[in-house]
Amino acid sequence: MGLTTITITSKLCIVAFFVVWQAVHGNTENAVVGFLVGVPAAMTDWVDVLRSDLEGRGYFKPNFIAQSTSLLVHAATAILLVLCGWGIYGLALASFAAFLPQIFTYLSASGRKPTNLSITKESLRSQIRVGFWLWLINTCGSILLKIDKVALGRYGGETKLGYY
Numbered sequence: 001m002g003l004t005t006i007t008i009t010s011k012l013c014i015v016a017f018f019v020v021w022q023a024v025h026g027n028t029e030n031a032v033v034g035f036l037v038g039v040p041a042a043m044t045d046w047v048d049v050l051r052s053d054l055e056g057r058g059y060f061k062p063n064f065i066a067q068s069t070s071l072l073v074h075a076a077t078a079i080l081l082v083l084c085g086w087g088i089y090g091l092a093l094a095s096f097a098a099f100l101p102q103i104f105t106y107l108s109a110s111g112r113k114p115t116n117l118s119i120t121k122e123s124l125r126s127q128i129r130v131g132f133w134l135w136l137i138n139t140c141g142s143i144l145l146k147i148d149k150v151a152l153g154r155y156g157g158e159t160k161l162g163y164y
Helices: 002-024 028-056 061-083 088-110 121-155
Strands: none
Touching: 002 028, 028 061, 028 088, 061 088
């Protein structure tokens, strides 16, 4: 949880920089939408850790409750706000609103505090060592998928399949 807190903090700083940058340059619509979409996107790692912890302990019901509640909140909010004429703000606010049931469900089911900042040098070193190999596996898989797509696009014929 400690490494996730560091990751989330850096992502939230990037979102804050984007929001301030857009607001300073007069793009208030981009700033508001960036905030409403960026905060849930930055917090997904935290929710994934809580969900994985619950699933690792054998609790799968909170995952079903969180996902189904989130889906219903997102659909209802998006439809209602877009029909009321909110446009992109309605979609962004629906994304933000759909994230809240996940947080509340996972926190209440896990009984954890929202943050755990107890990071030692040894735990950080261990997390980076394990995290590096997970990152390397993910990156290699992604590269292999891209090579396949590029090869199909280049040698598959005259029609381009896309830009990669």
